[in-house]
Amino acid sequence: MIFNRLLGLFSNDLAIDLGTATTLVYVKGEGIVCSEPSAVAVHRDSRGAKKVLAVGLEAKRMIGRTPGNIVAIRPIKDGVIADFEVTEAMLRYFIRKAHKHRTLVRPRIIICVPWGCTEVERRAVRESAQSAGAREVYLIEEPLAAAIGAGLPITEPSGNMIVDIGGGTTEVAVISLGGIVKSHSVRVAGDKMDEAILQYVKRKYNLLIGDMTAEYIKVTIGNAFPGFEDSVEVKGLDMVSGVPKALTLHADEVREALSETVRVIVDAVKGVFEETPPELAGDIYDRGIVLAGGGSLLRSLDLLLREETGLPVSVAEDPLSCVVLGSGKALDELDLLRQVALR
Incomplete structure (x- = not known):
């Protein structure tokens, strides 16, 4: 324990929102230091070996504009790792970019994962982060991180509903006492x-x-x-x-x-309501629904949900950064981290 505290003097702890469309990095004590597309440009030689040419913004500019032997890919698919090797390279790039002034000790990292991802998918995220240079890796489910980042009182014994619309997935969750009571994830979001x-x-x-x-x-x-x-x-x-x-x-x-895509999101919200315990449903009736993620910025989506549910609907103050800000808050508050981190 003392050794870990000493290591912390030479290392910046990081929170990473490893999104399908965008990766954001939060450094403890500094805030968000990086927000770039989750994209990697890869050169494939005649034997199929991969060489990373660019990551982030530079790689996204290449999408759809590359010669045959260079491909610009997004290694995160529907919120989970689709290409382990390329994800590791991307994580290494973001960790080095955020950790550039402190190279003596590897950082401790929190990474957000979709609700309901499998143990295999979680292990892939942990191993990618460790291979990319993490000292310790904690995982936190995205709806919890988004709710914390949106300022919802998730540790209280009352119901909070968050709808996190990212690039690959939309996650609807009812949260109480620091845990997810009911949740539903659909692979329909900004990309769709x-x-x-x-x-x-x-x-x-x-x-x-x-x-x-x-x-x-x-x-x-x-x-x-x-x-x-x-x-x-x-x-x-x-x-x-x-x-x-x-x-x-x-x-x-x-x-x-967009009507069919939006309908899937609306139905997911209604589906979670149908399974929510009555007491928590009453809390949500009073507090309303909070939208987060880039997809929540679609014009008048809040109006549509208000019309469909009859409840107050609001968009979080900084919807694009909610997940990484919530993870960053967990970095700053160890008791909160212990409560929300996946075992």
Whole structure:
């Protein structure tokens, strides 16, 4: 114990939100020091061996623009590790970037994992972090971290509902006394929204657009409830003529494109309510639902959920950073860490 405290003098503890779309790193005593895409550019030689060329923002810029022997990939799929080797390289990059001034001792790290991930998936995260340079690894479930980051009183004997809409998964959880009472995770979130827009444009206009264009459309005019009117110019490849083409896409079209994806999220929220104990349901009726994660920034999603549930719905103050801020708070409060960390 004393030895670990001495090590802490030379090492910065880190909290990492290893997201499907974005990785955020929190350093104890400093706050969030890094927020970059969870992307890695890899060169494959003729024997199939991989060499990492770029990580983060630089790698994301390469997606869809690389020659055949270079691939830009996202090693986290639906919130869990899809490529162990590449994830390890990505984690090493982020740890070194956050830990650059303290190289004597390896850091202690908290990493967020989706609710309900398997023991095998948890072990993969632990081993990746240890191989990337962690001294100790703690895991915390994302809904708990998001609720802490959103400022919800999760350690009290009362019900709190958090809806964390990330890149790969949406996690709906009812939390009380520092634990998850009821939760449901669906592999529908920001990425599926992008894909829905991409397929809609392809189907309706015979226009091929890339993932980054679809994301731009979502951020610019994406919406979930009638009342928002705007448009954006979209450029892509005409599937009929085979040449580049531009067209104007309207907000109501994007709402239509996203309707099925958004419906899955709404149904997940309702499904958790149906299984929530009555006393906790009463607490949530008073306090309402809190939305977190990048997907919660979809325009008027809170209005749609309010309409569907009849409850107050609010978006967390800093929805993109809730998970890593909650993990960072657990780093600062050891009693809280012991209560929420996975055994």
